[in-house]
Amino acid sequence: MAGNNMRELVQSMQTRILGRTGLKVKILGVGGISPQDVVEKALEYGLNFYDVHGYKDAQGVDGRVRFKNAFGKTSLKREDVVLTGRSAALTCEELLKDLDNALDLMKMDYFDIYGLYNITQAAGRVEKAMGPGGALEGLKKAKAAGKIRFIGGVSGHHHKELIRLIKTDEFDAVMVAVNVFDQDVVSEVLPVTRALNMGTLAMKPFAKGIFISNPKAALNYVFSCDISAAIPGMMNLLELECNIRAAAGFCGLSKADMAALKKEADEISKTEGTHICRQCGYCVPVCEQNIDIKNIFYMERQANRYYSKPWAQEAYEKVENNATKCIECGNCEKECPYDLPIREMLKKTHTDLVKP
Ligand code: SF4
Ligand code: SF4
Numbered sequence: 001m002a003g004n005n006m007r008e009l010v011q012s013m014q015t016r017i018l019g020r021t022g023l024k025v026k027i028l029g030v031g032g033i034s035p036q037d038v039v040e041k042a043l044e045y046g047l048n049f050y051d052v053h054g055y056k057d058a059q060g061v062d063g064r065v066r067f068k069n070a071f072g073k074t075s076l077k078r079e080d081v082v083l084t085g086r087s088a089a090l091t092c093e094e095l096l097k098d099l100d101n102a103l104d105l106m107k108m109d110y111f112d113i114y115g116l117y118n119i120t121q122a123a124g125r126v127e128k129a130m131g132p133g134g135a136l137e138g139l140k141k142a143k144a145a146g147k148i149r150f151i152g153g154v155s156g157h158h159h160k161e162l163i164r165l166i167k168t169d170e171f172d173a174v175m176v177a178v179n180v181f182d183q184d185v186v187s188e189v190l191p192v193t194r195a196l197n198m199g200t201l202a203m204k205p206f207a208k209g210i211f212i213s214n215p216k217a218a219l220n221y222v223f224s225c226d227i228s229a230a231i232p233g234m235m236n237l238l239e240l241e242c243n244i245r246a247a248a249g250f251c252g253l254s255k256a257d258m259a260a261l262k263k264e265a266d267e268i269s270k271t272e273g274t275h276i277c278r279q280c281g282y283c284v285p286v287c288e289q290n291i292d293i294k295n296i297f298y299m300e301r302q303a304n305r306y307y308s309k310p311w312a313q314e315a316y317e318k319v320e321n322n323a324t325k326c327i328e329c330g331n332c333e334k335e336c337p338y339d340l341p342i343r344e345m346l347k348k349t350h351t352d353l354v355k356p
Pocket of ligand 2: 276277279281282284294297336338342
């Protein structure tokens with residue numbers, strides 16, 4: 001009964017054209033970290049857009065294998081779904097190898113959209129990927145060979161770099177974090193993707209778990225922006241069904257939605273101030289002390305916002321290289337797209353999380 005209801009809701013959900021690709025997708029897609037049971041149900045309910053990526057689940061199963069397993073349980077044909085994937089490779093050779101490996105894991109012949117992952121993560125990546133022998137060359141070869149239909153999936157958090165890349169006009173679709181917090185994306189990135197008629201896929205509509213008390217309002221905000229589809233990662237069936245209800249009921253951003261978002265934003269500034277880690281992970285590889293900055297800030301959010309302080313303290317206790325290992329070199333801050341004072345934040349987090 002619930003399944004029928006979900007299928008009807010998905011059927012009634014708005015469909016949008018994914019920019020110049022001409023692909024038609026439901027406004028709610030399924031993000032790459034979603035576990036297999038969520039993907040299975042989403043396929044059964046009729047959602048047609050999936051980000052298929054190598055994120056591992058708690059059992060260590062690769063996202064491409066999870067998708068293959070879920071898809072194998074349906075009677076759907078390949079052309080019933082739109083699939084997007086990404087590679088972090090910077091050279092032509094590596095990208096083609098990555099793509100072949102992904103297709104092999106999925107037991108499929110092609111991606112609808114395939115592109116570059118976290119391309120703006122560090123200085124020099126864009127130049128390498130876009131230059132001679134770079135990953136873009138690999139994408140073009142893959143397209144000519146029929147392994148991908150469109151070039152895209154350029155995800156990135158450094159918005160100025162991302163705009164520079166988008167303006168090369170080499171991409172058919174772009175993947176970018178869109179949520180009520182990241183207003184510069186809405187005012188600076190989306191107008192450029194619109195002008196170039198690029199498909200725009202909104203990652204992180206809940207700002208990586210920052211906005212949680214009213215998912216309907218957070219999604220309505222994202223749907224009301226100039227995007228093709230939102231692709232939240234959904235960790236369980238409850239989240240999937242809740243998001244389907246919100247997406248099916250979308251008919252614009254209401255005053256009540258905006259009031260709910262503003263209330264939550266005010267609460268967030270009370271608990272986290274303006275220093276909010278977006279969990280992009282760009283700072284992690286440059287820390288020579290191997291401090292897992294991203295996860296430490298995740299623990300702090302759990303402690304201060306979601307009232308799970310004992311859990312966060314336990315988790316922090318197990319961190320081998322905690323905030324006390326910081327030698328204050330500042331390398332992480334140079335990489336943070338949100339200009340966060342990481343050193344200062346680490347000290348505060350340590351004080352908050354260390355058991356008395
Ligand atoms: S400032 Fe601290 S946390 Fe940041 S890179 Fe240096 S050692 Fe790592
Ligand atoms: S501190 Fe900055 S760079 Fe590091 S994960 Fe958070 S937002 Fe990303």
